[in-house]
Amino acid sequence: MVDQSVDRTPAVADAGAVVDWRGAYARRVAITDALTLVWVVFGTQLLWLGSGRVAPSGSWAVGQLTGGAVSYTLISAVLTAAWLTALSIFGTRTYRVIGVEATEYKLIVSASLRLFGLVAIAAFLLKVDLARGYILISFPLGVLVLLATRWMWRQWLAIERRDGRYSSRVVLVGALDSVTHIGNQLARHPAAGYLVVGAIVPGRDGPVRLDDGRELPIVGTLDTAVESLNGCGADTIVLTGSDELSPERVRRISWALEPGRKHLVMAPGLTDVGGPRIHTRPVAGLPLMHVETPRYEGPERVTKRVFDIVGSGLLLLLLSPLFAVVAVAVKTTSAGPVFYRQERVGRDGHAIHMLKFRSMVTDADAQLARLLEAQGSAGVPLFKVRNDPRITPIGRFIRKYSVDELPQLINVLRGEMSLVGPRPQREPEVALYDEAAWRRLNVLPGMTGLWQVSGRSNLSWEEAIRLDLYYVENWSLVGDLAIMWRTIRAVVSPGSDAI
Structure with missing residues (x-):
């Protein structure tokens, strides 16, 4: 179907109108930032200190000007103005960082950290005794609310851009x-x-x-x-x-x-190369681009493993009541065991036994080849059966909300899988891999992955492998956290593409 977004794009009258959206968007975000910081900083002051408190000053120069104390209302006003200035100096509203990737968020955190470092130094040098609770609440709360408002602006901007504006x-x-x-x-x-x-x-x-x-x-x-x-x-x-x-x-x-x-x-x-792997250097008048090769060993691998152990352990503890409820439901609604144990291919081609709550009839594997042949997808390395008749009634529910995948937390704790990574596939599927697809096996398979949160069952194999390879070559802990957050959203509101 032809995309009509260009037709809905407003006509541009002149060069000035072309760039006007940049200034308009920056002004709107600046207003939101100002309202956010006024609410956070002055709100913290009123709740923590009240309206009449002052900060004692041991500095002779400050004492001469303020009578030996500084009003917290003045401090809040100066802090708000300085915070807004820092956000502007660090370019958090420029069009080059808005809308995509994490640069905008990183700049907000960086500007805020440096500002509060300067506040601490200034308070020490001027001997102003600031209330610690006032600082320790207003700083992290301000950063969190700023990030939340920028995220909301980003959702609005994405909608506008899909229609060709901004x-x-x-x-x-x-x-x-x-x-x-x-x-x-x-x-x-x-x-x-x-x-x-x-x-x-x-x-x-x-x-x-x-x-x-x-x-x-x-x-x-x-x-x-x-x-x-x-x-x-x-x-x-x-x-x-x-x-x-x-x-x-x-x-x-x-x-x-x-x-x-x-x-x-x-x-x-x-x-399909992530920003952290790209570095530019001007050499002899040439803007050379350096692309770092992916690394799967060393500190990065240790960090990911520690994250998996802590995350899976906590989730197993918190979700144990749900495990008991699902186990009873599976056992009482259909014949067969509670858990389904299937051999999949893990990192470097080693076999693992992946656990699931059983969501199909007991002879489901025996029926797979016939069903794939009937729908004409036997030669595609993504064995998905449309309108699968093997799924039990309770299985359909737990699959839709991905509850059947939860036992894989045990695989994660044992080091056979990761919380985030390419989904493990069966050996007959791996046998159909081309050279590029084999790179999926350079990392541990995951309970959830980039292609699962980008379309789930509606993606073609080519698009799914492209997303998996992007993850393999551009892994980061921040990226894993983002995928997990998107997974939670997809599970809570699965839509029609979840099966």
Whole structure:
């Protein structure tokens, strides 16, 4: 089905209108930040200290000005203003960090930490005796509320960007293959804020067709690339790579762009690489990009294992009453054992025995080959049976809410699985892997993974393996926490794609 989002994009009258969304969004976020900090800082003061308290000062200079004490109302006002200034200085509202990835959140935490370090130093040097509870409550609470409000803004922004608003309007410039590849990647992630409105492909007059059915019009030539931006209301040129894009020509394009209003982006042919693995260094006038190779050993592996042990142990303790209820329900509603034990392929191809609450009839494995053959998916390494007749009534419920997966916490505690990672598959499925898919086995399989929270049963095998490989090559503890949070949301509200 053809994506109609471009048709709903408001027309752009001039260059000033093109960039206006950046300033408008930053002003709205700044207002929210100010209201948040006033509420947190002054609210903490009133609840902890009341309205009339003062902070004693042993500094002679401060005492001369304030009568030996400093009003907490003045301190709260200065702290709020300084906090807002720090958020601005650290660029937490700039369009380059909003909307995607964790950079925006990291900058908020970094700005807040440095500010409160300065507050502590200033209080020590000026000998102002600040109430510890006032600081220890207002700081973490302020950071948490700031992150929460920015998250809410991000959800709103993602909705707007899916409709083509609040996005950089992009013209892709390069060879046909690279333009198509980058165009497809940007189309899959509208929340990133790059709306492709046209293309320039040397030697091509017809439109460029994307995977979603959209056709990108050819809006000019390499010689008229900058002029073409105004013609289609765009503000950004993305160079995707072409033999005809010589260094001299790229430099002339950058010179011709209007500073602050028109932007140049270089898009290498490398995809599915996480930000922490990328480092740029200017060397001899060349912007060299260093891409770190994935590491599966050392401190990272130890950190992940400690996280798995602590997390699975706590969850087993907290969920033990639920285990008892589900066990009784499975045993009393269908014939067979409570647990289902199946051999799967784990890290480095070693066999593991994965545990589940039984959700199917006892001869389910014997029926699998026949059912896959009947639906025509026997040769695809993702053995999913649509409208599976083997599932028991109680099994359908516990599968929908992923309760049947909970016994795998025991596998995690034993070191056979991880809380987060690619899902373990059967040996016949692994036998169908190509070279790329084998990289899934470089890490421990997980109870939940990136593709499970990105579409669950509705994803194709190609999309599922792409997401799994992205996880394998870009693992981080913060990423694991984000996937677990998204898993909880998917379990609480499973939707129609959960089976």
